[in-house]
Amino acid sequence: MQWSFPVAKIAGTEIRIHLTFFLLLLWIGIAYYQQGGSSAAIEGVAFIVAVFACVVLHELGHATAARRYGIKTPQITLLPIGGVAQLEHMPEKPSEEIVVAVAGPLVNVVIAAVLIIALGRYPDIATISQIENTSLGFVARLAVVNIVLVLFNLIPAFPMDGGRVLRALLAMRYSRVHATEIAARVGQVAAFFFGFLGLLSGNVLLIFVAIFVYVAAASESQATSLQAIASKVKVRDAMITHYDALGPASTLGDAAEALLRTTQHEFPVVDGGGNLRGVLTREGMVASLQERGRSAPVYEVMIRDIPVIGETEMLDAAFKLLQGANAPAVGVTDREGRLTGYVTAENIGELMLVSEASGRAS
Structure with missing residues (x-):
């Protein structure tokens, strides 16, 4: 995800923080400082950091459950509205998807239980309704936050955890595509409701959650x-x-000329034996031209370790590689391993448009 940077790596999963997260911390710090000075600001920021630590554990719960089914989670990104775990793909079996979806909220249940035991009592209604009140206690407020996270995430608003459970249950009766369509509609209706509540209450974060849920x-x-x-x-x-390829000895100047004479957004870098060595993207080319000039070789700035697939494989396998590897393209090779073409998310999207148009026409 752009504008994010790594801060840790846990069990093969990279934890990243989006820059906008620091805007949230700044906003919280200023708001609490105005209420009670520097000590209140420090406590307010510390509380938000603790909340998002619980969010990371929630997402690691998803990642741990997914790993049980052989699905990796390359990264988890923290945003002001919560955390996003980037799984290679969701399990296709409904029962497995339910396990992965429920694993996150279960982590918050455990955290809340531990905090309540440490507190020695259940948080009262005042704590729930006045969670921003620091006088109610750090531990009590954090316990309530975890309870709220459980309840909020189990709302059947796809693609939230409850929405994924809904999709999995629907997939037991309908096709996965139809189940997803139904769950997505429910999620979008919920997004309108969140947005309406956000506008009524003036809650900016709830409005952002609504936008995120609708788009996702x-x-x-x-x-x-x-x-x-x-x-x-x-x-x-x-x-x-039909594409222009670059050689390992090509320069960024050669790539710039190819960019101008074609409509390509990515350029395969192929050696003399026809083997794919990497891909140079348009964005990478422009950035490198500014930093290194036209004489820099493309092999120094290209994206390496591009996944490849045989030309007789089905396209969904390439689609999963695109999602899992977070690569700009997937190379397609013949039996000898020579590059014969490549697949991008854009041309798969164009295939979908053509397929839908053909379906309507027939």
Whole structure:
């Protein structure tokens, strides 16, 4: 995710913080400072940091459950509205998806239970309704936050945890695509409700949550539809075959000339034997031209370790590689391992548009 940077790595999962998260800390610090000075500001910021530590543990719960089914979680990103775990893909079996979805809230249940035991009593209604009141106690407020996280995440608003459980239950009766469409609609209706409440209460974070849920629900529905279409098409029937490639000895100047004479956004870097060595993206090219000039070799700035797939494989396998590796493209090779084309998220999206248009016409 852009504008984020890594701070830790836990069990193979990189923990990243988005720069906007620090805007939240600044906002909280200023608000509490105005109420009670520097000590209140420090306590307010410390409380938010503790809350997001619980959010990280929540996301690690998802990652741990997903690892049980052989699914890696390359990174977790902290945003002002919460955490986002980037799983390679969600389990396709409904029972497994339910386990992965519920694992996160279960972590918050455990945290809340431990805090309540440490507190020696259940938080009262005042703590729940006045969670911003520091006089109610750090531990009590943190316990309540974890209870709220459980209840909030189990709302059946896709792609939140409750929405994923809803999708999994629907998938036991309907196709995965249709189940996702229903769950996404429910999520978008919930997003409108969140947005309405945010406008009434003046809660900016709730408005951002509404926007995130609405966009993410639409994106997830589209991605599931893409995968369904891709499972019926072979890679060689959808890959890009007409393209300009660069050699390992090519310079950024050569790449710039190729950019101007083509409509490509990415350029495969191929050696003399036809083997894919990397991909130079348009964004990487422009940034490197500014920093290093036209004479810099492309092999120093290209993206390496690009996943490859055989041309007889199905397109959904390439789609999963694109999602899991977070790569700009997937190379397509023949039996000898020579590059014959490549696949990008953009051209898979174009395939979906063509397939939908053809379906309407028929």
